[in-house]
Amino acid sequence: MKLFLTSTSIVLALVLLAAQNPAPQPAQPSSQSEINIAITGDIGAPLHYAVPDFVALTQDAETTAAAKLMAEVLFNDLAFEREFDLIPRDTYRTIPVAQTASDIPFPRWSELNADGVVFGTVQRSGSTFHVEMRLFNVRTRQVALGKQYDGIRVANPRAGAHAIADDIHEQRGLHGVARTRLAYSSDRDNERMDSTVEKRDSHNIYVSDYDGANVVRITTQPGRLNINPNWAPDGRTLAYTTYGRIMPQILVSNLYLGTRDTLTDEKSQAFLPVFSPDGSKIAFMSDRDGKGMDIYVMNRDGSGVRRLTNSSAADSTPTWSPTGTQIAFTSDRSGSAQIWVMDTDGLNVRRLTFEDSYADRATWSPAPFNEIAYAARSGPGFDIRIYDVATRASHQITSGEGSNESPSFAPNGRHLAFTSSRAGKVQVYTIARDGKQLTKLTSVGNNWTPNWSK
DSSP, rough: OOOEOHHHHHHHHHHHHHHHHHOTTTTTTTTEEEEEEEOOOTTTTTTEEEEOOOESOOOOOEEEHHHHHHHHHHHHHHHTTTTTEEGGGGGGTTTTTOSSGOOHHHHHHHHOOOOOEEEEEEETTTTEEEEEEEEEEEETEEEEEEEEEEETTOOOOOHHHHHHHHHHHHTOOOOTTOOOEEEEEEEETTTTTTTSSSSOOBBBBEEEEEEEEEEEEEETTTOEEEEEEOOTTSSSSSEEEOOOOSEEEEEHHHHHHHEEEEOOOTTSSSSHHHHHHHESEEEEEEEEEEESSSSEETTTTOOOOOEOOOSSSSSEEEEEEETSSEEHHHHHHHHSOEEEETTTTTSOOEEEOSSSOOOEEEOOOTTTEEEEEEEETTEEEEEEEEETTTTEEEEEEEESSEEEEEEEEETTTEEEEEETTTSSSSSEEEEESEEEOOEOOOEEEOOEEEOOOO
């Protein structure tokens, strides 16, 4: 059943989302490569990059602010992946600001041991910016990477910095995540649910940049419990669970069309939708056959429902392998909840985790990593662990502070988003897969079940 979101508030939310986060295809800021030459540094050492403020070519307040913001965001985007040794921006104060590329004081950058320096310009044209970026090899004073970007909206200059960061990382053969987004559920609006005896806060789905900025509320119908968002591979669609007046159901929001599809009926419960790697199918958990929770799979439009597990135990929280040939899930068929895996036809079922007293909420990493992150009980709460499918070994990446749950891998597998109660309320954090770079992204209300777009 297709519903058109005619509510003014919903339309406004989607317009704001589109303005802040242009659709990945084809509405990303256009770019044109000028030159692409690798920068080399000292053998065995990371490259040292500097990112001074961009130059505003139009002298209005928005352009001046955007030039500074783009440099700050680009610096953080590059630092996030740890491919480079970023020279701290507060050490640039004594270096003359270059207004043109020919003014760059290369000897001064050499004194700071910089291998590369970014020179950027920002020019406004109506409601958009034209941005040019050149990455210079400090030793040779040649352009190692040059690109220009059109269509950067004045309302969201961060998009320009994210595009540049991904292009700089692409030069190194790394698929960056600066233009990816996070979806999660939150009670930050302090709204109450309808049609419940108990007073319960409603939850809504929110979307932000990967670093927590540009937050947009997606579900706006008051009095509902909207949870467990999951991105389609195209980054344009979100599946999630909503509690209506009868049973929890699975909906799909088509973010750039302003429509939503209801994929299940209210004759039974349906939870935790997860898109397959090619986007054609959705795995989910349901009690539709009256024998407890099992794992099912259906086509993207809700047709062709197939039951994959048939156990007297509770089977839940499915996650697809990156090849789309296997599904890992949680089951208590062995006593306590553990992580299991099966082929996508429901056969070849086997248990993965044995050393944890309780394991839940598995998420499979993208290629080339072959890992499954999950939440394992550790005392009164949980910690995030990573299971290596090849070696069958697991290791813990959080430190036992608060309860750490609901991991979700970044599309390049280098980081995970998860939730933690370490600061009191439940908030969304990111962490590198080696347990470093812990970063708090949310601070308002409670926030749950983050999912990272592709």
